[in-house]
Amino acid sequence: MSKPNTKLLNNQQIFALIGIAVCCGLLILAVPRFIASLYALYPEAAFKQMPQTLPTEVYEKSIADLSKALSWYQNPDYWQTQGGFYLQLFNNRPLQTPAQKQAYLKQAKTAITRGLSLSPVDPRGWLQLAVVDSLLKMPKQQIISALRLSFYAGRVEPELVIPRLRFSYTYYADFTEDMQQLWQKQIPVAWAFKAPQLVKFITAHPEAKQPALKAFIYSPEEADKFLSRFK
Numbered sequence: 001m002s003k004p005n006t007k008l009l010n011n012q013q014i015f016a017l018i019g020i021a022v023c024c025g026l027l028i029l030a031v032p033r034f035i036a037s038l039y040a041l042y043p044e045a046a047f048k049q050m051p052q053t054l055p056t057e058v059y060e061k062s063i064a065d066l067s068k069a070l071s072w073y074q075n076p077d078y079w080q081t082q083g084g085f086y087l088q089l090f091n092n093r094p095l096q097t098p099a100q101k102q103a104y105l106k107q108a109k110t111a112i113t114r115g116l117s118l119s120p121v122d123p124r125g126w127l128q129l130a131v132v133d134s135l136l137k138m139p140k141q142q143i144i145s146a147l148r149l150s151f152y153a154g155r156v157e158p159e160l161v162i163p164r165l166r167f168s169y170t171y172y173a174d175f176t177e178d179m180q181q182l183w184q185k186q187i188p189v190a191w192a193f194k195a196p197q198l199v200k201f202i203t204a205h206p207e208a209k210q211p212a213l214k215a216f217i218y219s220p221e222e223a224d225k226f227l228s229r230f231k
Contacts, residue, residue, distance in 0.1 A: 123154030
């Protein structure tokens, strides 16, 4: 009768222990994310209803629930969403004192910055930071730096292109030539995905027509189509 291969059994036991350790490790990682996702359910549902104005209580509960979610798992999207809710409170909560409004902006900036530190390739996050810095009356170059990172992080963002063009145009005169070119490169994106909104923006800011037209310098046919919308 043959004896069992002790070495083979030992190897099998080692592999089994490694497998158990890996499973336990994955479970340890998964549980905090799962609990965080449960806390984030309400804020995510509220976020989907924006940009329509919601009751103040919804924003406050969403912020509180996201704080609980973040205590379990540092998700950059949770931070960005929380920053958005603070901005909604800043914009929509009635009877605020200047100190309360300032506090909401600072809380929004903190949340957005934390999110960007975890996930810097976030064009919406950088735009949101630029907006908050503008409301906080931070130096123009700081705002422009955030806009530059927004452009670099996502040049083709159909849902972001018009809000970003509209907001950043406020600082166009302060842009370097490189930043002006980044702004101009957004025009074909807007023309391709959001032409009616682009025309509406240019109509409201006729002085923007000339820099916008530079974006079509190598596409004369598109330039003619663009100009025909203003006749």
